[in-house]
Amino acid sequence: MDVSLLLIAHAPYLRRAGRQHFGEEYLHRLIARGLIPLINSLNELQAAGGKPRIALACSPILLEQLIDPVVQKHFVLWIEDRLARRTAELQELEQQNDAHRAYLARFYLEWDRRILGSFIDRHERNLGRSLRELVTDGVIEPLTGPASHAYLPLLAHEQSVQAQIEYGLMHTVRHLGRVEGIWLPGCGWRKGLEHTLTDVGLRYVIADRHSMDGTPAGRTVGLGPRLAAMLLAEDLAEHIWSPGLGYPGDPHYRDPQEPDGYQAIGLNEPTLYDPYHAIRRAHEHADHFLALLRDAAGKGANSHPALIPIDMQLLGPLWFEGPIWLQAVLAGCTAYPELRLTTPGAYVRAHRPRKQVTLKAGSWGSAGHGPWDDPETEAYWQAIRAAEARMIQLATAHAASDGDQERVLNQAARELLLAQSSDWPELLGTSDDHPDRQRWTAYIIRFEQLAEMSGRAKLSPGDRFVLEQLEELDGPFPQLNFRIFAR
Numbered sequence: 001m002d003v004s005l006l007l008i009a010h011a012p013y014l015r016r017a018g019r020q021h022f023g024e025e026y027l028h029r030l031i032a033r034g035l036i037p038l039i040n041s042l043n044e045l046q047a048a049g050g051k052p053r054i055a056l057a058c059s060p061i062l063l064e065q066l067i068d069p070v071v072q073k074h075f076v077l078w079i080e081d082r083l084a085r086r087t088a089e090l091q092e093l094e095q096q097n098d099a100h101r102a103y104l105a106r107f108y109l110e111w112d113r114r115i116l117g118s119f120i121d122r123h124e125r126n127l128g129r130s131l132r133e134l135v136t137d138g139v140i141e142p143l144t145g146p147a148s149h150a151y152l153p154l155l156a157h158e159q160s161v162q163a164q165i166e167y168g169l170m171h172t173v174r175h176l177g178r179v180e181g182i183w184l185p186g187c188g189w190r191k192g193l194e195h196t197l198t199d200v201g202l203r204y205v206i207a208d209r210h211s212m213d214g215t216p217a218g219r220t221v222g223l224g225p226r227l228a229a230m231l232l233a234e235d236l237a238e239h240i241w242s243p244g245l246g247y248p249g250d251p252h253y254r255d256p257q258e259p260d261g262y263q264a265i266g267l268n269e270p271t272l273y274d275p276y277h278a279i280r281r282a283h284e285h286a287d288h289f290l291a292l293l294r295d296a297a298g299k300g301a302n303s304h305p306a307l308i309p310i311d312m313q314l315l316g317p318l319w320f321e322g323p324i325w326l327q328a329v330l331a332g333c334t335a336y337p338e339l340r341l342t343t344p345g346a347y348v349r350a351h352r353p354r355k356q357v358t359l360k361a362g363s364w365g366s367a368g369h370g371p372w373d374d375p376e377t378e379a380y381w382q383a384i385r386a387a388e389a390r391m392i393q394l395a396t397a398h399a400a401s402d403g404d405q406e407r408v409l410n411q412a413a414r415e416l417l418l419a420q421s422s423d424w425p426e427l428l429g430t431s432d433d434h435p436d437r438q439r440w441t442a443y444i445i446r447f448e449q450l451a452e453m454s455g456r457a458k459l460s461p462g463d464r465f466v467l468e469q470l471e472e473l474d475g476p477f478p479q480l481n482f483r484i485f486a487r
Contacts, residue, residue, distance in 0.1 A: 080116070
């Protein structure tokens with residue numbers, strides 16, 4: 001049976017976002033607990049003679065941050081600060097004769113030192129380059145996504161959809177190489193997206209089974225003569241992400257709600273964490289998952305691939321032992337002849353879809369648009385749609401601009417893309433007290449400021465200072481050209 005593990009990695013634009021829980025630390029934890037262990041595992045399997053293969057949907061806005069020197073510097077400072085605090089903590093625990101917590105403090109000290117050493121020595125601080133090397137070696141098949149991870153079905157204007165897809169593809173290709181497929185946030189879909197995806201040369205999109213009428217015979221269907229939809233294997237994926245059934249809830253695993261890492265999830269009372277038991281349980285869960293795959297293969301599931309999505313915010317940041325589980329699964333897939341690691345692109349190239357379908361509008365597991373379209377998000381979408389309309393009007397009226405005016409309009413387009421990130425309406429729809437619940441308003445305010453500035457015949461010294469500050473503060477997608485928003 002063909003098995004395709006699709007890892008999904010994303011963080012919104014958090015460069016210089018401060019050190020609060022969802023600020024830069026959110027990005028740093030993804031790097032330290034998710035991305036570095038993933039890349040190291042793939043390198044180790046490859047060095048041992050294995051042939052690991054995965055698909056990676058790394059959002060363009062995350063890729064932009066991974067190669068950013070400011071993000072790289074702040075990550076080193078963050079982990080050095082953790083090492084200093086853990087060292088002081090260890091001394092205090094030893095003075096208190098708290099043997100088990102002292103043992104855990106030493107475990108985390110060694111773990112963080114290895115992560116920092118990998119980041120500086122093995123990866124030379126540039127995870128984007130390490131990912132590209134794995135792409136070149138055939139270990140990773142990259143997927144693109146909307147530039148700022150926008151939820152495309154609810155954007156009001158096709159110019160926004162086109163900008164998100166084209167600049168997302170451009171930057172994924174720039175950083176990782178040739179791309180054939182796309183991951184859309186939340187598997188969000190609406191009629192017409194198939195034409196835009198085909199026009200930019202993409203060959204497949206990951207889709208949710210709920211977007212289809214009826215049950216397809218396989219997991220690959222056609223959306224047109226040149227575009228396929230790969231359907232997810234939710235029955236297998238639920239063992240990873242289901243709150244009740246999923247592996248990450250095992251009581252032996254580290255409690256993700258306890259920041260110091262001293263507590264296990266436990267059952268009904270506080271339990272001290274033990275890495276030995278947790279790592280052994282991760283291998284047991286890997287064996288269980290491999291048994292599920294082999295059972296599916298034995299039941300004749302060879303006619304279609306098992307495409308299993310794995311969120312990198314779960315695999316490491318929330319499930320500390322997740323990377324160990326993944327490495328064991330990848331090693332097991334190469335050990336059993338009935339399991340063949342593949343990627344969505346490789347499968348589409350080898351198997352042309354037999355059935356043509358039309359996907360329904362909706363998101364992952366829902367006929368509607370889930371948390372992105374909630375009463376709490378109404379003000380957000382009104383502001384986004386008004387900004388889209390104004391950007392189109394400005395781009396059309398000033399298409400021949402150059403110099404400072406062109407810089408102003410390019411930065412306005414950049415602020416709009418950042419405001420369109422799907423993280424912001426999702427936070428509004430699901431959280432009441434999140435510290436970044438209103439972050440989107442800052443991008444809209446900056447957009448409006450730049451829109452006003454674009455109408456001036458000449459920038460004042462104050463205007464130019466503001467422009468330079470915003471270019472430094474919000475600087476992804478340096479090749480962005482505002483004219484993509486022109487009618």
